Amino acid sequence: MNAARFPILITGAGQRVGLYCAERLLEDGEAVIVSYRQERPAIARLRERGALALQADFSDEAGILSFIDALKRQCSGLRAIVHNASQWLKEDPGEEAEAFRRLFSVHMLAPYLINLHCSELLQRSQPADIIHVSDDVVRKGSARRPAYCASKAGLESLTLSFAARLAPHIKVNSIAPALLMFNEGDDADYRARALAKSTLGIEPGPQVFYQSLRYLLDNPYLTGTTLTLNGGRHLK
Numbered sequence: 001m002n003a004a005r006f007p008i009l010i011t012g013a014g015q016r017v018g019l020y021c022a023e024r025l026l027e028d029g030e031a032v033i034v035s036y037r038q039e040r041p042a043i044a045r046l047r048e049r050g051a052l053a054l055q056a057d058f059s060d061e062a063g064i065l066s067f068i069d070a071l072k073r074q075c076s077g078l079r080a081i082v083h084n085a086s087q088w089l090k091e092d093p094g095e096e097a098e099a100f101r102r103l104f105s106v107h108m109l110a111p112y113l114i115n116l117h118c119s120e121l122l123q124r125s126q127p128a129d130i131i132h133v134s135d136d137v138v139r140k141g142s143a144r145r146p147a148y149c150a151s152k153a154g155l156e157s158l159t160l161s162f163a164a165r166l167a168p169h170i171k172v173n174s175i176a177p178a179l180l181m182f183n184e185g186d187d188a189d190y191r192a193r194a195l196a197k198s199t200l201g202i203e204p205g206p207q208v209f210y211q212s213l214r215y216l217l218d219n220p221y222l223t224g225t226t227l228t229l230n231g232g233r234h235l236k
């Protein structure tokens with residue numbers, strides 16, 4: 001069957017990086033499925049452009065399994081799955097265990113269960129890809145957000161395991177970005193410190209992420225790798 005007919009699923013694509021990638025993929029003529037948690041105006045715009053948008057909350061197993069059911073009812077095959085959904089959650093004192101549980105659920109349990117249950121959809125496409133969105137912080141750990149960091153490290157480990165398990169038909173890789181886009185509330189001091197962490201010293205925007213995504217989708221000889229996208233942070 002012609003793989004171009006099968007859609008690319010991007011989770012958490014209601015804003016920022018995921019939304020940008022969904023828009024670029026549509027421009028490139030790909031069919032796109034997005035998951036979103038909150039209904040935002042951007043979701044309606046993606047629908048108008050032909051994307052299928054499915055509501056999903058990956059905070060627990062029930063929410064993840066219900067998304068998988070809805071997905072399977074609506075599509076017969078997938079070209080790729082991009083696990084982008086993420087929470088940049090702080091571990092507030094007294095709430096650490098709940099934060100850890102939520103981060104585990106969105107960064108590890110959701111990709112794990114979606115990969116397990118939806119690899120049969122990917123098997124119908126050639127080529128077929130799973131792409132996990134990790135974080136460059138995994139390389140050195142995080143004193144401020146250990147739970148976020150650990151759950152993204154777990155996701156990178158899943159990359160290795162699923163790459164071995166699903167080869168040769170499905171390639172499985174990660175992208176590990178450092179700063180791509182600031183959040184609205186980031187103050188000048190935070191911005192200056194974040195920019196100073198990399199040798200290239202810029203806020204690159206989501207375009208560089210899309211280039212990396214495209215590279216992994218188009219390259220037939222990469223699996224089980226993590227593509228670092230960090231402006232040279234490891235050199236400082």
Ligand SMILES: NC(=O)c1ccc[n+]([C@@H]2O[C@H](COP(=O)([O-])OP(=O)(O)OC[C@H]3O[C@@H](n4cnc5c(N)ncnc54)[C@H](OP(=O)(O)O)[C@@H]3O)[C@@H](O)[C@H]2O)c1
Pocket residue numbers: 011012013014015016017018036037038039056057058059083084085086087088106133134135136176177178179180181182
């Ligand atoms: N932006 C950066 O500079 C940067 C740096 C390093 C790594 N990354 C990684 O790159 C990816 C995209 O980053 P971003 O900044 O665009 O992320 P973002 O703005 O935080 O968006 C992530 C999306 O995930 C969805 N989401 C969060 N928790 C969810 C849950 N429990 N169930 C379902 N969906 C959930 C959110 O949906 P709703 O909005 O609908 O709630 C949100 O739209 C993430 O994986 C992030 O960790 C980004």
